[in-house]
Amino acid sequence: MDRIQAICTLIPPCDVLVDVGCDHGLVSLYAIQNCAKEVIASDVSAGSLKKAQQLLEGYKNVSFVVSDGFDNVEREVDVAVISGMGGRKILEIISRLTYKPTLILGAQHNVYELRQYLVENGWNIEKDFCFFDRGKYYDFIRAVPGKSETPTHVHLSFGIYYKQKNEHLLSFLLDQKRKISGYKLTESNLQRLALIEEVLKWQV
Numbered sequence: 001m002d003r004i005q006a007i008c009t010l011i012p013p014c015d016v017l018v019d020v021g022c023d024h025g026l027v028s029l030y031a032i033q034n035c036a037k038e039v040i041a042s043d044v045s046a047g048s049l050k051k052a053q054q055l056l057e058g059y060k061n062v063s064f065v066v067s068d069g070f071d072n073v074e075r076e077v078d079v080a081v082i083s084g085m086g087g088r089k090i091l092e093i094i095s096r097l098t099y100k101p102t103l104i105l106g107a108q109h110n111v112y113e114l115r116q117y118l119v120e121n122g123w124n125i126e127k128d129f130c131f132f133d134r135g136k137y138y139d140f141i142r143a144v145p146g147k148s149e150t151p152t153h154v155h156l157s158f159g160i161y162y163k164q165k166n167e168h169l170l171s172f173l174l175d176q177k178r179k180i181s182g183y184k185l186t187e188s189n190l191q192r193l194a195l196i197e198e199v200l201k202w203q204v
């Protein structure tokens, strides 16, 4: 399974889905073939959107829009996929939403802040896992409107479901532990190592 297939496992059956930052259009293609009655492929870059237009040519019920986040997405959607961006960029995009669709998020960095924003702003994180593909680790999240349990520092750092066994999370932790152990053991590195050990208890 690759990164695109992994994030697509989170998409529920739905009427209208928007793929924000669709670029190549692979997520949109999966959605229209498998789980959405209608797809809006959107990207802030007209050049990127063109790639999706080419891939999805001939598909009925797929529309295309150049849009910064949801700015030009004129309909309310059931599901929004935002992947392949940093957590802060995703956070900035969702913080401008005026309603709450199901969110499928694929973040590369700053996932702590993203999780914190979601739980503090009326989202329930119902799926949250780490995934390794082609030399990089990603965090994939599905959030629905609702209330989350108050998360700890460990939940925000390594995922709400860090107690569930995940070989990708285990290799991430071992990788991080090895790197940090080679650095100077400052207070913050020691704190990070303690967090890693806490999660490793559940993963080995």
Ligand SMILES: C[S@@+](CC[C@H](N)C(=O)[O-])C[C@H]1O[C@@H](n2cnc3c(N)ncnc32)[C@H](O)[C@@H]1O
Pocket: 020, 021, 022, 023, 024, 027, 042, 043, 044, 045, 048, 067, 068, 069, 082, 083, 084, 085, 089, 093, 106
């Ligand atoms: C690395 S690609 C990710 C493509 C695809 N979503 C994926 O997961 O493979 C990031 C895409 O996000 C688009 N993008 C960046 N900022 C955006 C924004 N504010 N609104 C919409 N699209 C954005 C870029 O133009 C680019 O096509």
